[in-house]
Amino acid sequence: MKRLLFVLIILIPMNSLFSQINREELAIDVRYPIPIGDNFLNNNSRGGYLGLVDIGIDYNLLKLNNFGIGFLINSTVLSFSKNDVTLIILSPKIKVDYKININKISIIPNIAIGYSNWQFRSSAKTFAVENDIPVQIDQAAEFLNGITLKGGTKVVLNSNSRLNWYFQFAYEFTRLEKPDNGIDSNYNRNMHILYPGIGVVWRFNKE
Numbered sequence: 001m002k003r004l005l006f007v008l009i010i011l012i013p014m015n016s017l018f019s020q021i022n023r024e025e026l027a028i029d030v031r032y033p034i035p036i037g038d039n040f041l042n043n044n045s046r047g048g049y050l051g052l053v054d055i056g057i058d059y060n061l062l063k064l065n066n067f068g069i070g071f072l073i074n075s076t077v078l079s080f081s082k083n084d085v086t087l088i089i090l091s092p093k094i095k096v097d098y099k100i101n102i103n104k105i106s107i108i109p110n111i112a113i114g115y116s117n118w119q120f121r122s123s124a125k126t127f128a129v130e131n132d133i134p135v136q137i138d139q140a141a142e143f144l145n146g147i148t149l150k151g152g153t154k155v156v157l158n159s160n161s162r163l164n165w166y167f168q169f170a171y172e173f174t175r176l177e178k179p180d181n182g183i184d185s186n187y188n189r190n191m192h193i194l195y196p197g198i199g200v201v202w203r204f205n206k207e
Helices: 002-020
Strands: 025-031 034-036 050-064 067-080 085-098 100-102 105-122 125-128 134-137 140-157 163-176 190-203
Touching: 025 163, 050 190, 067 105, 085 140, 105 163, 140 190
Parallel strands: none
Antiparallel strands: 025 050, 025 190, 034 190, 050 067, 067 085, 085 105, 100 105, 105 140, 125 134, 140 163, 163 190
16 A cells, blocks of 8 residues: 555656646666675675666656656566576656756766565475475565665767667665564665666657
C-alpha cells in the first residue's frame, strides 16, 4: 500500500503537467550497472552481484531556459550466480537537468529523486543428499522498497536531426527499508551503483 501511494504521489502531478505543457524530448538509454561500496550487493568475499543491464526512459516535460524538468524510469537487472538469484530494480524518479551547449556538444548534468522496488527472485532447485534422495527447494521471491537519489551527466552529440546520440555516466544511492527479518545495518540498507551507458534522445522540436 505504501509503495502504491508513493508512486501515485509522483505520477499524478506528472499527469497534470503533461496535460498543460508541450512535450519537449524523450530519451532511451542502455546502461551497465556496477555495484560499489560496502554492502551486500558488492560483497567481495561472497562474489557479490554482477550487473547485467539497465534500460531507462527519460522524458522532459518542461523547459525553462536551459533547465529541464521531467521524469525518468529505469529497470535494472543484476545476478548473484552463486545462489542463483536474480535482482530486478524498478525505479521511477522526478528529475531536473541543465544544458550547457559547446559547439555541437551538449553537456547535461542532472539530479533525480524517486522510489525503488527491489525484487529478488530465485528459481527452483533440486539437490541430492544422503542415499541419493533428492531434495526440492521451491522458487522464492522477496521484495524491498527504498528511496533513490541519482546524479549524472550526459554528453549529447548534436546534429541537425531530431535524433541524437549521447554518452552518460550516473551514480545512484538507494536507502532500502528496514528488513523484516535480518540485521538493520548500513551494509543491508545503503546501496551504491554506478551506471555508464549510451542512449538516444528524440527532440519533438528541433533547436
